[in-house]
Ligand SMILES: Nc1ncnc2c1ncn2[C@@H]1O[C@H](COP(=O)(O)OP(=O)(O)O)[C@@H](O)[C@H]1O
């Protein structure tokens with residue numbers, strides 16, 4: 071038996087290819103949407119993995135430091151360092167802001183990290199170029215996605231930082247590339263007041279007789295210094311001793327320090343389930359709409375193509391073709407359209423993925439699921455056309 | 471008597487065939503007690519004005535509509551008998567595929583198949599292999615003098631060539647019966663006579679009984695035997711030849 075669908079497609083391949091490409095672009099958008107979601111989740115996981123931490127200690131009753139604001143005194147780490155099972159601690163601050171590069175604003179997450187030792191938790195785990203921050207001021211490690219190169223100067227608030235190292239895939243949960251700077255600088259940047267405010271506060275403190283006591287020299291200076299310096303961080307990142315259960319250490323900290331502690335798994339849950347939940351719903355709904363639109367397009371095209379063949383179908387029935395043969399022809403054409411569309415869609419999605427501002431992760435599993443969904447949609451879409459074809463009366467081939 | 475009939479069965483035997491469309495006031499009696507017999511290898515004309523019941527007769531014999539009453543047999547085998555429950559074969563598509571060839575006013579070829587495959591499709595539908603089916607198709611194209619167009623697509627063929635391909639298709643499964651509904655209508659005099667010549671030749675060569683429905687005055691003189699039909703009733707008459 072010859073493949074009727076294949077012959078029909080060959081005969082009208084122009085129309086077929088055109089429709090297939092249109093459908094393919096739609097499928098490409100669908101795959102990209104899924105890829106964007108996967109990219110978000112992957113970014114979140116990279117954020118957790120690359121921090122090199124086993125535990126995150128944050129302000130009580132918060133989901134900090136990524137999903138909610140969290141503030142801790144910057145000496146909390148001292149008491150944590152003393153606890154059994156804790157191998158390493160590192161203060162960290164996170165601040166999303168705009169910086170300038172070549173006259174353009176780019177959105178970055180400025181991360182303040184402990185640079186007193188080379189591998190403190192929170193500092194980038196590996197660099198693709200350059201070196202780690204070694205000076206305690208005005209050096210930065212930037213993610214490659216910021217566009218900065220080694221030796222560039224970045225202005226963050228009032229100071230300039232020299233880029234000494236580059237990272238890859240270090241982005242915030244919302245996809246902004248990171249710039250790491252020493253924590254002291256970061257604290258200053260985070261809580262920096264402008265000059266007028268500082269002058270104003272100084273004047274008010276000086277005018278307050280309770281602070282400005284002639285009999286207590288140095289008091290006013292100490293108070294002013296205390297007001298302008300900032301002693302807070304967003305989180306303390308911990309590494310536990312090798313061989314120890316992170317959750318066990320976390321429980322001790324929760325019990326004794328009355329702080330919130332998250333393990334990697336919990337942090338992942340917060341970032342993936344909570345932070346990306348709305349995005350997942352948004353994208354999920356979008357996928358449903360795209361699937362419905364694709365189904366509508368395929369069924370419309372297949373239905374029109376079938377109506378254009380009604381006479382041939384009547385003849386086929388008259389000369390003895392089975393319903394199975396005719397339904398098979400229409401189904402195969404529909405699936406063929408889906409296949410063309412899918413190949414086009416997968417190709418364009420792969421081609422345009424690098425141009426998206428956020429990371430687009432095209433997973434093989436999603437591709438496979440997408441393929442099955444397209445085939446399912448095409449099968450359903452052919453039902454209307456098949457019904458129309460099976461209703462054709464072979465007597466109409468003979469005419470009146 | 472019946473032994474003699476069985477030894478030389480009529481290719482087509484129709485007895486007391488009636489067809490009524492619709493019910494009650496809207497009922498139309500398209501065929502009224504029609505009798506007809508056609509021998510193997512014989513080509514007969516079925517001639518009548520528009521609305522006289524010609525197509526209805528072909529549709530009944532072609533097993534696409536069910537007669538209201540009567541009996542029909544092909545090659546000595548009853549295919550329909552209203553007295554004993556109607557159709558004898560539950561699979562009417564197989565009946566059409568294996569035992570009846572159709573030629574229409576327009577060739578109605580499948581546009582996405584080439585000339586050979588339009589013919590080979592029938593043996594294929596009957597379950598024969600692709601190579602066997604194409605072999606059979608090529609033989610027929612040769613017999614119809616159109617083998618040089620074997621690989622042409624339908625759109626590349628002239629009207630006359632298409633009609634010859636459609637005749638080859640009708641013959642593809644070697645049916646005992648071919649039903650042709652105004653096969654010469656779109657053709658000019660010369661071509662129309664040519665198609666008739668081909669049909670006659672095929673009838674003789676393959677022992678096929680052919681009923682040609684027509685009101686084409688040009689070809690009427692070519693029939694030896696004619697059934698005139700008027701208001702659903704047939705009258706047999708001898709042709710001029
Ligand atoms: N499906 C149908 N329903 C009702 N009446 C029909 C139908 N088909 C044909 N008829 C009627 O039956 C009669 C014979 O029609 P037809 O066999 O098509 O004639 P012809 O082919 O000779 O022109 C006409 O009166 C026509 O109106």
Ligand SMILES: [Mg+2]
Pocket residue numbers: 469470524525
């Ligand atoms: Mg008619």
